[in-house]
Amino acid sequence: MSIRLSPTFRARLAEADRPLVGGWVCSGSATMAEIMAGSGLDWLLIDMEHAPNGLESVLAQLHAASGYEITPMVRVPSDDTVTIKQVLDLGVQNILVPMVSTAEQARGVAAAAQYPPAGRRGIGSALARSGRWNRVPQYLAEAADHVSVFVQIETVEGVRSAAEIAAVEGIDGVFVGPSDLSASMGLIGQQTHDDVVAEVLATFEAVRGAGVPVGVNAFDPTAARNYLDAGASFVLVGADVALVARGSERLAADFIPSDDS
Template identity: 70%
Template sequence: MPLQLNPTLDRVLDAADRPLIGGWVCSGSPVMAEIMAGSGLDLVLIDTEHAPNGLESVLAQLHALSGYPLTPLVRVSSGDPVTIKQVLDLGVQNLLVPMISTPEQARAVASAAAYPPAGQRGIGNALARSGRWNRVQNYLQDAASQVSVYLQIETAEGVENAEAIAAVSGVAGIFAGPSDLAASMGLLGRQTDPRVIEAVKTTFAAAKRAGKTAGVNAFDPAAARDYLEAGADWVLVGADVSLVARGSEQLAADFIPRTAD
């Protein structure tokens, strides 16, 4: 019997009756990926932009996530077509591409993720996990429905162009990155500044006008709840490395005596 792949994130969002909540795996560890997967989160994103990940470690984390009822995503390091091809061939169905500021960049990414004639993705289906080595029937013909592409808006220019970016054919939705957006706005390290929050919400409205979904990264609980109330379709609310860092600091504070200055 031919194999079937899991629904892509855009389909999961379409079927959801609430916003989806997820977390990052930035450690490069399949053990941490599996711990996050078993938490009850809707989504787990494997990061390759700011994490010590290569193709082999991403594959190991995909394997770790595969036994759990959630939707995995991978953020690539850039919109480089070769990188996108390799990650898709690993079997990644949901792709997040950072630092997209113009419709031209969006179109280039959409092309890199699609087979000809719609795009330029290289044909390696028989050799790759993407179509399970030709065990997924009609993968080549149906690949557009087996992959969803999300673009990360992280600059003031990107916010201005958000609707045009979201409207690009082959783009499933957009995702705001408040940290780099704050830096782009001259507010380095101030991702919860009201001006940054307002810019993020502008991307939500732009996505809706384009008929697409919008997500955001928000580790601050108050900001995450505010974004959910503002209409975010999915929010990433924490990362494995941050949870361990803060948790271990709390252990030290709780159990190690502190001497007075």
């Protein structure tokens, strides 16, 4: 029996005739992941950095999303080699590594996601969902075709090194994080400040100059559209927890009388 894996996010970007629009799953809930997966969005980011997620809950969310035409990506908590190995063995085909600020760090990320001799990923696909327990023909030889690796630039140092980071072999795209970038600039909480936007756009230019797709997180609709107009190839435009928080607040405002009414 042989199994064919889904196209990577790298492949989807290469084939797309428009930017790919995604949503964040930060709840750790497989139910929320399935709701988001069936929304019609292009891609889904399952978060392990700031969300209450472990390997088991990520696997449950992958299962929940697997019945829908959406491409899942997992943001690992750091560039730790062991964590990257474990997440890839779960069958994650697309990873995002946060807080990458140098080309040296990016090279380490690329190596962690590839088998020797190109990298140092541990070999265990016969025992794991990644190769579907030896049901994906030639998985070890062709693993690089089944995995795409994205890194997140979210510091001033990373912006200055963006071109070098994007040029690292094995890095398939760069995602800009305006929230941490604003903090790095001394403008914490001001993601749409003109100076922050200027640094995001400078990163766009540097990454595109290296011939690599660039994306951004932008929950503000105006900012998201401006970044799309500026050449973003992929964007995140909302998160499950934020949608529920704002929606439930609207319900309360609509139906519960205010104290001064």
